[in-house]
Amino acid sequence: MSTLPQIGRALVAILHHAELTKNQYVYVESFTVTQNEVLAALERATEKKWKVQHVYLKPLIEESTERFNQGDLAGARILNLAAGLGKFHDGPYGDWSRVPGGSWNARLGLEVEDLDQVVRAVVL
Structure with a gap:
């Protein structure tokens, strides 16, 4: 996951390292987290317990990949959602350490952000 400020820093760093x-x-992130880690940060920030409904994404991702590969662009919607949900056990889906070349954060001088700080800033 990436915050807008991190994306801005990444773009500047990419331009400074054009060669x-x-x-x-170029894969960058603010943090690599699971949905459960985001939920825990939200609960800490709001000091409330959130109601949770568990949904298994793997079948949705498989179906959406198939639809997308057949030209159905609606399948891209679920794939995009999966990419934004953080670490997923069967594929890179937001975990850039699992793609060829890995994360570029260190090469571009980008620090990982603090999830709790970002969530608190958003909800408070």
């Missing part, structure tokens, strides 16, 4: 980043997939 290194040209023609490359």
